[in-house]
Amino acid sequence: MNILDTSLVELVNWSRAQFALTAIYHWFFVPLTIGLSFILAICETIYVKTGNENWAKITRYWMQLFAINFAIGVATGIVLEFEFGTNWANYSWIAGDIFGAPLAIEGIMAFFLESTFIGVMLFGWNKISKKMHLLATWLVAIGSNLSAYWILVANAWMNNPVGTKFNPDMARNEMTSFFEIAFSPFAINKFLHTVSSCYLVSALFVLGVSSWYLLKNRNVEFAKKSILIGSIFGLFASILIIITGHSSAQLIAEKQPMKLAAMEGLYNGKKGADLIVFGVLKDRSQLNNDADSDPFIFKISIPKLLSFLAFEDFNSFVPGINDILYGNKEHNIKPITEKIEKGKIAISALQQYREALKASNKQKMDEMRKVLNENYKYIGYGYFKNIEHLIPNVFLVFYSFHIMVALGFYFVLVFIVALWLLKKNSLQNKKLLLRLFVFNIFLGFIASQLGWVVAEVGRQPWVIQDILPVFKATSHLSVKMVQTTFFIFLILFTILLLAEIKILLHKIRKTTIELN
Amino acid sequence: MSEVISLTFLQNYWWVIISILGSFLIFLMYIQGGQTLIYTIGKNEEELNLLINALGRKWELTFTTLVTFGGAFYASFPLFYATILSGAYWLWIITLIVFVLQAVSYEFRNKANNLLGKKTYEYFLFFNGLIASLFLGIIIGSFFTGNDFYINENNLPKWNNHLHGLENILCIENLIMGITLFFLSRTNGALFFVYSIDNTNIVKNSLKQTKINGLISCISFILFLILIFLRKGYEYNNDYIYLRENKYFLNFIEMPITLVFLLSGLFLLIYSILKTSGKNVDKLFLISGLATILLVFSLFLNLGFNNTCYFPSYADVKSSLNIRNSSSSYFTLSVLSIASLILPFVLWYIIRAWKLITKVSSSDTLENNDY
Numbered sequence: 001m002n003i004l005d006t007s008l009v010e011l012v013n014w015s016r017a018q019f020a021l022t023a024i025y026h027w028f029f030v031p032l033t034i035g036l037s038f039i040l041a042i043c044e045t046i047y048v049k050t051g052n053e054n055w056a057k058i059t060r061y062w063m064q065l066f067a068i069n070f071a072i073g074v075a076t077g078i079v080l081e082f083e084f085g086t087n088w089a090n091y092s093w094i095a096g097d098i099f100g101a102p103l104a105i106e107g108i109m110a111f112f113l114e115s116t117f118i119g120v121m122l123f124g125w126n127k128i129s130k131k132m133h134l135l136a137t138w139l140v141a142i143g144s145n146l147s148a149y150w151i152l153v154a155n156a157w158m159n160n161p162v163g164t165k166f167n168p169d170m171a172r173n174e175m176t177s178f179f180e181i182a183f184s185p186f187a188i189n190k191f192l193h194t195v196s197s198c199y200l201v202s203a204l205f206v207l208g209v210s211s212w213y214l215l216k217n218r219n220v221e222f223a224k225k226s227i228l229i230g231s232i233f234g235l236f237a238s239i240l241i242i243i244t245g246h247s248s249a250q251l252i253a254e255k256q257p258m259k260l261a262a263m264e265g266l267y268n269g270k271k272g273a274d275l276i277v278f279g280v281l282k283d284r285s286q287l288n289n290d291a292d293s294d295p296f297i298f299k300i301s302i303p304k305l306l307s308f309l310a311f312e313d314f315n316s317f318v319p320g321i322n323d324i325l326y327g328n329k330e331h332n333i334k335p336i337t338e339k340i341e342k343g344k345i346a347i348s349a350l351q352q353y354r355e356a357l358k359a360s361n362k363q364k365m366d367e368m369r370k371v372l373n374e375n376y377k378y379i380g381y382g383y384f385k386n387i388e389h390l391i392p393n394v395f396l397v398f399y400s401f402h403i404m405v406a407l408g409f410y411f412v413l414v415f416i417v418a419l420w421l422l423k424k425n426s427l428q429n430k431k432l433l434l435r436l437f438v439f440n441i442f443l444g445f446i447a448s449q450l451g452w453v454v455a456e457v458g459r460q461p462w463v464i465q466d467i468l469p470v471f472k473a474t475s476h477l478s479v480k481m482v483q484t485t486f487f488i489f490l491i492l493f494t495i496l497l498l499a500e501i502k503i504l505l506h507k508i509r510k511t512t513i514e515l516n
Numbered sequence: 517m518s519e520v521i522s523l524t525f526l527q528n529y530w531w532v533i534i535s536i537l538g539s540f541l542i543f544l545m546y547i548q549g550g551q552t553l554i555y556t557i558g559k560n561e562e563e564l565n566l567l568i569n570a571l572g573r574k575w576e577l578t579f580t581t582l583v584t585f586g587g588a589f590y591a592s593f594p595l596f597y598a599t600i601l602s603g604a605y606w607l608w609i610i611t612l613i614v615f616v617l618q619a620v621s622y623e624f625r626n627k628a629n630n631l632l633g634k635k636t637y638e639y640f641l642f643f644n645g646l647i648a649s650l651f652l653g654i655i656i657g658s659f660f661t662g663n664d665f666y667i668n669e670n671n672l673p674k675w676n677n678h679l680h681g682l683e684n685i686l687c688i689e690n691l692i693m694g695i696t697l698f699f700l701s702r703t704n705g706a707l708f709f710v711y712s713i714d715n716t717n718i719v720k721n722s723l724k725q726t727k728i729n730g731l732i733s734c735i736s737f738i739l740f741l742i743l744i745f746l747r748k749g750y751e752y753n754n755d756y757i758y759l760r761e762n763k764y765f766l767n768f769i770e771m772p773i774t775l776v777f778l779l780s781g782l783f784l785l786i787y788s789i790l791k792t793s794g795k796n797v798d799k800l801f802l803i804s805g806l807a808t809i810l811l812v813f814s815l816f817l818n819l820g821f822n823n824t825c826y827f828p829s830y831a832d833v834k835s836s837l838n839i840r841n842s843s844s845s846y847f848t849l850s851v852l853s854i855a856s857l858i859l860p861f862v863l864w865y866i867i868r869a870w871k872l873i874t875k876v877s878s879s880d881t882l883e884n885n886d887y
Contacts, residue, residue, distance in 0.1 A: 067623060068623055068624075068627065070623070071619045071620050071622065071623040071624075072619065072620050072623075074576070074579060074619055075615065075616040075618075075619035075620055076616070077583075078579065078582065078583055078586075078612060078615055078616070078619075079612050079616060081583060081586055081587065081590075082586060082601060082608060082612055084590070084597075084601075085586075085590065085597045085598055085600070085601025085602060085608075086601045086602055086605055086608055086609065087602070089598040089599070089601065089602035089672070089673055090598070090672050092590065092594055092597055092598035092601075092602075093594055093595055093598040093671055093672060093673070096590060096591075096594025096595070096597060096598065096844065097594060097844045097845050097848045098848070099590075100587065100590035100591030100592070100594055100597070100844065100848075101591045101844075101848055101851060101852055101855075103587040103590055103591065104584070104587040104588045104590065104591035104592070104852060104855070105587075105591075105852075105855045106587065107580065107583050107584030107586075107587040107588065108584060108587075108588075108855060108856065108858060108859060108862060109855070109858065109862075111580050111583055111584065112580050112584065112862050112866065113862075113865075115576035115577065115579065115580040116576075116577065116580075116865060116866050116869045117869060118576060119573050119574070119576065119577075119869060119873050120869050120872055120873060123573055123873045124872055124873060127872060127873065128872055136869075167845070170671060170845075171670045171671045171672075172594075172671065174844075174845040174847065174848065175845065175847050175848045175851065176847065178847075178851045354669060354670070358669075475598075475601075475602030475605075476602065476672075476673070476674045476675065477602065477605060477680070478678075481605060481606075481680065485609050488609075488613065492613065492616065495631070495632070496616070496620050498631055499620070499624055499630055499631035499632060500620075500624070502629045502630065502631050503624060503627045503628070503629055503630050503631075505629070506627075506628050506629035507627070507628075510628070
């Protein structure tokens with residue numbers, strides 16, 4: 001299969017577009033489900049512990065907004081799960097032995113827990129004891145977070161395919177260690193980083209809605225209490241994001257150096273690499289392989305910090321895109337053409353193995369299996385002719401990463417300021433700040449979405465890192481079919497998103513909560 | 517572990533798990549059946565609200581079971597997952613769309629400022645009920661009648677028919693199975709209303725609907741059985757796959773336990789329909805539910821065991837999928853089997869939670885979180 005085959009390129013692009021569309025819409029709703037569920041649990045715990053009815057009112061208010069948002073998150077989630085089969089059938093077979101397990105376990109262990117107890121949580125207020133209801137609320141929170149864990153285990157494996165071995169008899173990857181997959185540092189880190197971003201989005205949501213009430217001088221006591229809970233929760237989440245963001249970068253530096261180079265716009269690697277705080281990239285056509293050329297029109301950077309953050313050594317070498325593509329003898333980085341050659345050997349060995357298997361030629365099978373095993377970790381590279389196809393979209397990844405990081409640090413400040421002004425009892429008077437807090441709801445979603453852009457666009461062109469490129473993973477469908485379903489989902493999800501926003505806004509505007 | 521439990525055992529075990537999940541999924545589609553009856557049974561706004569509230573507290577369970585059924589199939593038989601979803605593309609995409617509509621409809625319908633209006637969300641519920649039950653029935657029917665695909669030399673699936681699944685609607689056996697599932701879901705849906713709602717009119721109308729829909733579902737199911745019993749089925753012997761006359765009928769004879777499940781299911785279904793004229797009608801839903809589980813379970817066992825190809829290809833017989841050539845590896849199935857041990861616990865807490873929130877009365881509809 002040639003990547004330059006136009007219809008294949010179109011099919012791959014539309015399949016990616018459809019999956020990205022579904023994922024983006026899914027991620028408008030899921031962060032609120034995951035984060036709000038904990039905020040609900042915390043508020044209700046205070047209620048049960050203190051017996052103060054005010055906290056019951058606060059819990060019920062946020063629970064109503066949670067319920068409006070929950071359903072559409074679930075609805076977009078089911079489409080994502082089935083799209084692995086409908087649009088990525090080749091991937092589903094090649095990786096299904098590993099990838100399916102976390103999805104099944106998610107259903108059995110987490111999703112049932114979440115969806116069973118959400119009914120009890122929403123409808124059980126006056127039917128079961130306070131403690132039983134609190135238990136149901138906590139189980140919803142635990143279920144939604146557990147659900148995220150298994151999905152992120154599956155996603156982490158695509159970025160870092162551990163605990164697996166290729167079986168040439170079946171022409172697929174097979175699981176060899178469940179624990180390596182489920183508890184890989186990649187998976188743990190991805191989970192912590194992602195769920196903390198959900199907590200952050202939810203905290204910004206609580207802060208923003210409550211700030212709106214303060215601006216309107218309505219539900220003031222309720223708003224202050226909500227801001228207190230939301231800001232403490234958000235501050236904790238922000239700090240967790242920074243810590244896990246740093247460890248994420250270290251893992252990426254080790255396992256996905258091309259992604260890190262794209263995140264930092266680093267074309268030519270160097271010892272003691274600078275961390276770009278702010279930068280404007282030149283047009284790609286202006287870039288070349290000249291080690292002296294600077295890819296930035298303008299930049300503000302901190303000397304040597306990237307080297308330190310990536311490898312905990314201010315003088316360590318961080319490879320750039322050109323080093324990865326063309327090699328760097330000084331730092332023992334081989335050119336990518338070597339990987340491509342080895343990949344071709346692996347592909348050829350696999351084909352010959354399959355033919356030998358058909359002919360029951362055991363000697364040939366043994367011979368080819370050995371060649372395949374020696375070169376398998378490069379097999380994905382064997383499908384590429386043009387090495388530039390191995391570079392992700394640097395502009396998109398660079399800007400997404402930097403905006404996300406900037407917003408992340410900004411949010412820490414937001415929560416500190418909110419808590420400080422709340423303590424001084426002067427928050428209600430800061431109209432401009434309150435307006436900014438309302439706007440921060442939008443910024444929270446943007447930051448969270450950009451995180452996924454960095455993660456997913458940054459790992460292109462791989463669906464399984466180094467093993468399976470995206471253009472070998474799609475289903476055998478016509479471009480028109482995928483285009484049609486893309487637009488159907490675009491229209492459907494957009495309408496439903498608008499409906500949800502309208503309902504939420506109306507609910508927020510019309511609700512009056514009298515605290516004692 | 518390999519010395520104690522063989523790959524064959526694990527493949528069989530996972531087919532049984534899939535069959536159980538599939539049977540529960542079809543039983544839980546009483547939600548879909550109920551959704552198609554809301555205008556038939558609900559004669560005024562209050563009754564309509566009661567009906568939708570009763571269903572709205574349970575829809576997540578059907579949804580979750582579908583997700584788990586899909587996930588379990590993916591994990592245990594990935595070649596099937598890749599083949600059917602990419603192949604019968606349109607059937608699945610349409611099914612997914614109506615499930616998306618269902619999920620939001622319960623939550624948005626009764627909310628102010630909901631963009632599309634209350635009625636639209638009610639129509640969405642109706643369409644979900646109609647399409648989901650009909651299409652899932654057609655898909656199950658196609659497990660018996662076969663599909664137009666082949667598996668290439670690298671075990672990658674390709675569908676030949678450009679209609680990508682819609683061609684299955686034109687097959688009479690599949691269509692009858694779809695109709696069966698539609699009316700069976702309505703029967704269970706009507707009995708669920710009797711079971712969960714304290715309202716005389718609703719109970720009276722639901723019992724009437726049970727009789728009509730139950731009768732049609734029984735007749736169409738028996739017709740489906742006759743048609744598939746007369747068909748050739750796909751049988752395998754190691755790697756060799758061939759056609760066998762009356763395969764599905766002989767499977768029931770050669771696996772008597774499946775015949776017991778089938779006949780018990782049929783008996784219980786007919787019993788639950790006939791007893792609607794009696795006095796203690798509250799619990800008939802549980803009997804018809806058990807009947808549905810037994811019927812679907814017997815069909816899945818018939819499809820997966822006795823050397824049967826559960827997903828036959830009429831385009832290329834040797835591409836037909838069975839539980840031996842489409843499963844995950846020994847290691848993965850072992851891991852999944854350990855994870856499956858918590859299923860009884862999951863079932864336990866679902867039943868506990870179910871009991872807490874099932875009954876719906878008129879006063880409940882005044883609560884804030886109503887649908």
